Amino acid sequence: MRRYSKTLVFFLSLWPIYVISYQIIFNQLGPEPVDRIINHFGEWTLIFILLTLSMTPLKQITKSVEWIKFRRMLGLFTFFYASIHMLSYVGLDYRFDFEPLINDVLKKKFIFIGFSAWLLLIPLAVTSSERMVRLLKQNWKKIHRLIYIIGIFGVLHYIWLSKTIFFKPLIFLIILVILLLFRIKITRSASKI
């Protein structure tokens, strides 16, 4: 089973694609299909950020390094879904008309922070290979800590677009804070050794 766990996680990670394809094929996107597609991928991007951040705490809790082998794949899926989310907004909402889009990025703070989060994901995706880990050594770790900033930006983006804190953004915020506290705890215990 362990041999196939990565393949299994890969196919499970495609779940958001299966769901949206089903809804498109069976005409179940509701009255605002474009918003539905954008929001679907936005929410899944945030879920994948949290999943990626959970791997190290899970390693500590279960004392098994197995979790770490999924981390890179989950991180790349985060970038994949963030890019579909962004492209569906640019392509379906604005039909690739960049002028009003740039206006949105500069004027609406929730778009600005979402876009910043997506930009920050690029160096992580580019440096995700084994070769880059070896090449960048200690700097690789520093670059990949950006995922915490991206998580904070992603949650802020959700809170700001929801105008006030509603139930779902609040749940994401609580999970993110727990994961950040875990990170601080792990760093502190490592520095004591």
Ligand code: HEM
């Ligand atoms: C890491 C990057 C990002 C994350 C985690 C993220 C997350 C989200 C989430 C959770 C939602 C709400 C989903 C819901 O209501 O169910 C959302 C909506 C949205 N996002 Fe993002 N997003 C990101 C990047 C972007 C980028 C780059 C853009 C555009 C440049 C963007 C534009 C939007 C828009 C227009 C909406 C819909 C707002 C509405 O309902 O009126 N997001 N995003």
